[in-house]
Amino acid sequence: MKDIATIIFRLTISCLLAGLVMGTAFVLTNKAKLHNAEEREHKVMLGLLGYSAATSAPESLALHAVHRYIVTSGENSTIGYLVPLKGEGFSFVEIGLDGAFVGQQPVKLAAEQAGEAGTRDAAITAAVGAGKSLRYADQTIIVTENGRRSAYLLPGVFPGFKTFVKVILALDPTFSILGLEIMEHEEDPGLGGEIVQGYFKNQFKGKTFEALKKLGVVKTPLPEEYRRVLTLGKNNEAIGPEEVAKVQAQYQDKDIYALTGATISSRAVTNGVKGIANKFAYRLAILDKVLAAQHIAVAF
Amino acid sequence: MATDKTNLQLVVNGILNENPIFRLVLSMCPAVGISTTVMNGFMLGIAVLFVQVFSSCTIAIFKDKIHPRIRIPTYTLTIATWVTVIDMVLAAYLPEAYAKMGIFIKLIVAFAIITMRLEMFACKESVTASFWDGIGMGLGFMFGMMALGFVRELLGLGTVLGYDVLGFKPLLFFILPFAGFFCVGLMMGFFNYIEARYRRAKRA
Numbered sequence: 001m002k003d004i005a006t007i008i009f010r011l012t013i014s015c016l017l018a019g020l021v022m023g024t025a026f027v028l029t030n031k032a033k034l035h036n037a038e039e040r041e042h043k044v045m046l047g048l049l050g051y052s053a054a055t056s057a058p059e060s061l062a063l064h065a066v067h068r069y070i071v072t073s074g075e076n077s078t079i080g081y082l083v084p085l086k087g088e089g090f091s092f093v094e095i096g097l098d099g100a101f102v103g104q105q106p107v108k109l110a111a112e113q114a115g116e117a118g119t120r121d122a123a124i125t126a127a128v129g130a131g132k133s134l135r136y137a138d139q140t141i142i143v144t145e146n147g148r149r150s151a152y153l154l155p156g157v158f159p160g161f162k163t164f165v166k167v168i169l170a171l172d173p174t175f176s177i178l179g180l181e182i183m184e185h186e187e188d189p190g191l192g193g194e195i196v197q198g199y200f201k202n203q204f205k206g207k208t209f210e211a212l213k214k215l216g217v218v219k220t221p222l223p224e225e226y227r228r229v230l231t232l233g234k235n236n237e238a239i240g241p242e243e244v245a246k247v248q249a250q251y252q253d254k255d256i257y258a259l260t261g262a263t264i265s266s267r268a269v270t271n272g273v274k275g276i277a278n279k280f281a282y283r284l285a286i287l288d289k290v291l292a293a294q295h296i297a298v299a300f
Numbered sequence: 301m302a303t304d305k306t307n308l309q310l311v312v313n314g315i316l317n318e319n320p321i322f323r324l325v326l327s328m329c330p331a332v333g334i335s336t337t338v339m340n341g342f343m344l345g346i347a348v349l350f351v352q353v354f355s356s357c358t359i360a361i362f363k364d365k366i367h368p369r370i371r372i373p374t375y376t377l378t379i380a381t382w383v384t385v386i387d388m389v390l391a392a393y394l395p396e397a398y399a400k401m402g403i404f405i406k407l408i409v410a411f412a413i414i415t416m417r418l419e420m421f422a423c424k425e426s427v428t429a430s431f432w433d434g435i436g437m438g439l440g441f442m443f444g445m446m447a448l449g450f451v452r453e454l455l456g457l458g459t460v461l462g463y464d465v466l467g468f469k470p471l472l473f474f475i476l477p478f479a480g481f482f483c484v485g486l487m488m489g490f491f492n493y494i495e496a497r498y499r500r501a502k503r504a
Contacts, residue, residue: 007367014374018381025385029392036395189403 045153048170048179060146064300067139073132078102081287082124086297092127099286101294142300149173149300154280158272160185161192161265169273175209175281192265202230203256204273211253212277217267222257307432314436321444322488326412332480334404338461341449343401345442347386351408354382356422356434363423375418383408413441452483
């Protein structure tokens with residue numbers, strides 16, 4: 001009996017010590033980790049827009065983040081968008097669930113503070129006043145070039161085969177897909193994990209919004225010529241631009257070719273991408289309508 | 301019971317006499333799974349070195365406080381703690397290496413070599429001796445992985461550290477996991493042969 005007590009006591013102490021060590025390490029490293037993730041995200045976003053270290057982004061390119069919140073006060077819920085205004089400053093625009101304008105408040109926030117979740121939430125809470133609770137939903141990045149919208153970048157999360165898959169989807173102003181990048185996933189290596197490979201994720205490139213609505217997954221093998229175009233630049237294969245364009249046009253309206261042994265992952269990504277694009281197009285239409293009707297001069 | 305070896309002998313012991321891969325034949329799964337290139341072997345070796353040293357020291361410090369009946373859970377807990385810490389540090393400060401090695405680093409928790417060294421050495425010896433033993437074992441594992449990686453990368457891909465040295469790929473199957481076993485076996489035989497020659501020469 002005494003043994004049990006000692007064992008329990010010592011194991012508890014060991015666990016507490018282990019927790020303390022791990023907690024300290026987490027506190028010390030978390031900031032650097034978040035910074036890395038942010039930097040990587042920025043790099044991926046520029047990559048999706050076609051800019052890399054070799055061809056750097058032009059000065060006229062600007063990324064405007066729009067943060068979406070769900071605002072609840074008592075029984076009523078509204079959707080709030082934190083939009084950057086033309087010139088400087090931010091405005092918090094509240095839209096009812098039926099798409100009607102509810103109200104807008106100026107938010108005191110410096111441009112560089114908008115990326116920090118804590119500061120941003122506090123500033124918005126101060127602006128909307130007490131009695132309303134805020135819940136962060138997601139963010140959208142609207143890309144402008146010389147003041148005109150050139151693309152939308154949509155970070156999104158959807159369930160994969162095992163856990164959630166985090167992606168960034170790039171759309172052009174007509175909601176055709178510019179590119180897809182998988183940021184985080186825990187699919188099986190070699191099976192569902194292949195969703196990060198160019199021959200799968202690049203299949204989404206160039207799908208139009210109309211085609212996306214009824215996009216499905218087929219379980220036929222990926223044609224070799226299509227694979228060569230999708231993995232272009234990886235194997236140093238020389239394919240002329242005309243041939244690339246020809247093959248891409250040929251497969252543009254085709255369904256997504258499923259990964260071998262990972263049909264569920266393939267379907268999950270396809271449906272996830274469809275969901276992100278559809279919901280975004282719906283929300284943006286409402287937001288644009290409200291912004292135009294209320295004459296709110298936004299930066300994008 | 302204290303060891304009668306000097307610190308240097310402890311380190312050399314880990315690298316040569318009790319090399320984790322070629323002599324103790326422990327932790328074969330990572331050895332054959334990951335040692336496809338010199339760089340992979342080196343990075344996993346570094347991670348194992350740190351985990352081994354930290355865990356050995358921790359157990360050596362607390363060896364009198366660990367109840368003998370629950371020593372294995374305590375070892376596992378210790379190893380898991382240090383693996384998690386190293387995982388977080390790598391993710392924060394070396395994100396590029398972590399992207400490649402992340403999945404293997406979490407596997408270190410289950411490495412036989414680390415638990416075995418805690419059970420055989422660290423729970424009986426002083427902190428200093430355990431520290432040097434951990435260094436020796438970690439280096440032995442690292443050199444073993446790098447030697448395996450060198451042979452497999454050269455034969456499988458025709459490269460060393462990513463640089464093309466042969467210009468062609470002699471035996472592509474050497475980078476596949478099962479070829480790791482061939483490689484370990486052949487290299488073990490080679491090292492045993494050298495040792496036998498050396499002893500014979502010494503005796504004569």
